[in-house]
Amino acid sequence: MFQFRDYSISKKLKWMNLLVGTAALLLACAAFVAYDLITFRASLVSNLSIQAQIVGSNSISALLFNDPGTAEKTLSALRAAPHIEYASIYTPEGQSFAAYWRDPANRTAPLPSIPAPQTQIHWFKDRQITVVLPILFQGKPAGLVCIRSDLKEWTGRLQRYAAIVAAVLLASLMATVLTSSVIRRAIADPIVSLAETARIVSRDKNYSVRAPLTSNRDELATLITTFNEMLAQIQERDTALQFEIAERTQAEERLTGQAEELSRQAEELFRTEREIRKLNEELEERVVQRTAQLEVANHELEAFTYSVSHDLRAPLRHIGGFSKILSEDFGPGMPAEAQSHLQRIADGVHRMGLLVDELLNLARVGRHALHLQVTGLNAVVEEVVSLLQPEVAGRAVSWKIADLPSAECDPILIRQVFQNLLANALKFSRTRERAVIEISHQQENGQTVIAVRDNGVGFNMKYSDKLFGVFQRLHRAEDFEGTGIGLATVHRIIHKHGGRVWGKAELDKGATFYFTLPDTRPAETRPAETRPAGIEPAEINPADLSASKITNQNAAVGARV
Amino acid sequence: MNPNEVDILLVDDSQNDVDLTLHALRAENLANPVFVARDGEEALNFLFCSGPHTQRSFDHPPKLVLLDLKLPKVDGLQVLKQVKSDARTRAIPVVLMTSSKEERDLVRGYDLGANSYLQKPVDFDAFRKMVKLLGLYWLVINQPPVTNGQSHSAEQSS
Numbered sequence: 001m002f003q004f005r006d007y008s009i010s011k012k013l014k015w016m017n018l019l020v021g022t023a024a025l026l027l028a029c030a031a032f033v034a035y036d037l038i039t040f041r042a043s044l045v046s047n048l049s050i051q052a053q054i055v056g057s058n059s060i061s062a063l064l065f066n067d068p069g070t071a072e073k074t075l076s077a078l079r080a081a082p083h084i085e086y087a088s089i090y091t092p093e094g095q096s097f098a099a100y101w102r103d104p105a106n107r108t109a110p111l112p113s114i115p116a117p118q119t120q121i122h123w124f125k126d127r128q129i130t131v132v133l134p135i136l137f138q139g140k141p142a143g144l145v146c147i148r149s150d151l152k153e154w155t156g157r158l159q160r161y162a163a164i165v166a167a168v169l170l171a172s173l174m175a176t177v178l179t180s181s182v183i184r185r186a187i188a189d190p191i192v193s194l195a196e197t198a199r200i201v202s203r204d205k206n207y208s209v210r211a212p213l214t215s216n217r218d219e220l221a222t223l224i225t226t227f228n229e230m231l232a233q234i235q236e237r238d239t240a241l242q243f244e245i246a247e248r249t250q251a252e253e254r255l256t257g258q259a260e261e262l263s264r265q266a267e268e269l270f271r272t273e274r275e276i277r278k279l280n281e282e283l284e285e286r287v288v289q290r291t292a293q294l295e296v297a298n299h300e301l302e303a304f305t306y307s308v309s310h311d312l313r314a315p316l317r318h319i320g321g322f323s324k325i326l327s328e329d330f331g332p333g334m335p336a337e338a339q340s341h342l343q344r345i346a347d348g349v350h351r352m353g354l355l356v357d358e359l360l361n362l363a364r365v366g367r368h369a370l371h372l373q374v375t376g377l378n379a380v381v382e383e384v385v386s387l388l389q390p391e392v393a394g395r396a397v398s399w400k401i402a403d404l405p406s407a408e409c410d411p412i413l414i415r416q417v418f419q420n421l422l423a424n425a426l427k428f429s430r431t432r433e434r435a436v437i438e439i440s441h442q443q444e445n446g447q448t449v450i451a452v453r454d455n456g457v458g459f460n461m462k463y464s465d466k467l468f469g470v471f472q473r474l475h476r477a478e479d480f481e482g483t484g485i486g487l488a489t490v491h492r493i494i495h496k497h498g499g500r501v502w503g504k505a506e507l508d509k510g511a512t513f514y515f516t517l518p519d520t521r522p523a524e525t526r527p528a529e530t531r532p533a534g535i536e537p538a539e540i541n542p543a544d545l546s547a548s549k550i551t552n553q554n555a556a557v558g559a560r561v
Numbered sequence: 562m563n564p565n566e567v568d569i570l571l572v573d574d575s576q577n578d579v580d581l582t583l584h585a586l587r588a589e590n591l592a593n594p595v596f597v598a599r600d601g602e603e604a605l606n607f608l609f610c611s612g613p614h615t616q617r618s619f620d621h622p623p624k625l626v627l628l629d630l631k632l633p634k635v636d637g638l639q640v641l642k643q644v645k646s647d648a649r650t651r652a653i654p655v656v657l658m659t660s661s662k663e664e665r666d667l668v669r670g671y672d673l674g675a676n677s678y679l680q681k682p683v684d685f686d687a688f689r690k691m692v693k694l695l696g697l698y699w700l701v702i703n704q705p706p707v708t709n710g711q712s713h714s715a716e717q718s719s
Contacts, residue, residue: 311660313660313681313683314575314577314578314660314681315577316683317578317581317660317681317682317683317685317688318575318577318578318581320683320684320685321577321581321584321685321688322577322581324685324686325581325584325685349683349684350683350684352683353683353684356683360662
């Protein structure tokens with residue numbers, strides 16, 4: 001049974017055909033044969049009992065007359081019925097009266113004992129049928145008849161029936177085999193090919209195959225058509241899905257690429273940042289080192305200036321002092337040439353003293369911390385002018401000092417600037433019959449530009465780049481004394497204030513020095529600037545400077561000339 | 562020279578400076594007795610009557626101390642500090658006379674109680690003029706806290 005389940009559909013169909021056909025045939029045959037055999041047996045009993053009746057009726061007289069010979073003759077008539085093996089007549093008391101045997105060899109055989117029935121009875125036993133019948137005469141039992149027949153006719157009939165049934169079954173089997181191939185073609189084959197198609201689809205994921213259509217128009221055809229339609233839909237969806245998957249894969253690849261790019265950029269950023277940090281650290285370290293070096297250098301400079309101040313001045317003083325004593329105490333006895341030499345020593349000492357002092361001053365400006373405060377420039381200028389009075393003695397000098405603004409600056413350093421510039425102006429205008437020194441200002445780009453102008457010997461602009469260098473001089477020492485440090489000091493002070501300084505001059509026509517300081521006045525009170533921004537300082541025409549408020553200080557200061 | 566009759570204590574390590582100063586003093590006719598100390602330790606011994614100067618008395622302080630700043634052993638500012646922080650010597654006028662015009666020296670000097678601060682000019686005439694004015698002022702014009710021989714006791718009694 002289990003194996004049957006695993007059979008292919010065509011095999012199952014074949015077997016079903018066979019079983020159903022065979023079973024139907026067998027049942028029909030069995031019913032038919034059974035009916036026929038039962039009927040046949042009933043007729044057999046009936047025939048036998050008729051013969052027994054005939055025999056009994058014919059034997060009544062013999063019985064009545066106790067003539068067994070006649071009875072035996074009657075019995076021997078049964079030879080015409082070949083099936084009857086044995087017949088006998090019994091007396092009512094059950095004594096055997098006459099007997100007949102088909103086979104004479106059996107005459108000696110004992111007669112079977114029989115019951116004495118009131119009515120006819122029969123039984124089957126040992127492939128034989130026995131019928132016992134009472135013989136009645138005038139309603140009274142006159143004896144018994146017993147006839148026994150074999151069943152050869154019945155079994156022969158049975159054998160014939162069996163042969164017929166077998167033949168019919170064989171024929172039906174052949175018919176079944178023939179029809180089952182037809183059935184297989186119509187039912188099994190389409191299902192098998194459908195199953196095969198489904199297997200291919202499932203195995204290869206190939207949705208383009210189709211199950212072959214049959215020419216039938218049954219449910220199978222519908223099934224196959226539907227299956228193919230489903231396949232078509234699946235194929236469509238699969239194609240769409242594949243397309244979508246391809247798109248998504250592409251998008252994913254793009255994303256992955258972008259992510260990689262991002263991560264690469266991030267890494268690069270990280271690396272750059274690390275480098276920057278490292279550079280910064282190095283820079284900071286270098287700044288620390290440089291600061292330390294600068295501090296050491298500053299310290300050394302301080303030690304140096306202190307040394308210059310103290311140790312260089314001392315021997316100078318000694319030279320000057322002793323040469324002076326020599327000249328004073330022993331000069332009268334000396335030749336004139338020796339005295340002249342002593343004087344030169346004194347001059348050299350004086351000059352070197354000035355140099356040392358001014359160098360110290362310059363160094364001090366460098367070290368000096370700025371103490372900015374709003375300073376009225378006119379007060380500073382007036383103080384410097386009065387300080388310079390000894391220089392002016394015996395000269396005609398006109399001071400033209402404008403109404404100067406206030407500026408945020410270090411008053412001590414700015415005084416130094418004015419002192420150096422005004423001293424220069426006085427010095428280089430010494431050859432003029434009347435020296436004119438002008439101090440004016442103008443506003444430019446939120447800055448105050450101060451100008452100091454003289455009518456002195458001026459200088460050649462060709463050498464203007466040397467103006468602010470240390471020890472740089474544009475005049476011979478015989479003409480104008482000086483150390484070449486004054487303007488360098490001015491330059492350093494103005495730069496320390498974040499301003500600019502420059503000079504403009506023409507040979508023999510005077511010089512003008514300009515410097516800038518931050519304008520401290522509120523923006524709204526400043527006068528409109530007199531020139532657009534961005535013009536080079538050297539292009540400033542001194543005539544543009546606001547001279548309207550210039551006051552002639554000649555009366556006040558120059559009165560002492 | 563009686564060590565108790567010294568008017569001026571000149572403290573300078575440079576023989577040249579000492580000679581020039583003495584020459585200037587002589588030239589200006591300031592013939593007061595001068596004691597020269599060549600380093601800070603010697604100056605302190607003199608002022609505090611110790612070491613080789615134990616025979617000196619605090620009752621006879623000099624009228625003026627001319628003190629250089631750059632000195633061997635004990636420097637000038639240290640000498641000034643000790644003099645001005647001791648009650649027995651605090652009243653003695655101390656004039657710092659040095660080559661340096663360094664602001665920090667100036668400030669520190671006055672902080673420690675210097676009575677005056679002078680920069681030695683390079684020019685000998687100017688130097689001589691300065692010495693003359695100095696002697697005139699401190700030895701003649703200026704009124705010292707007490708006259709010689711009474712300063713210490715006066716200080717003690719006050």
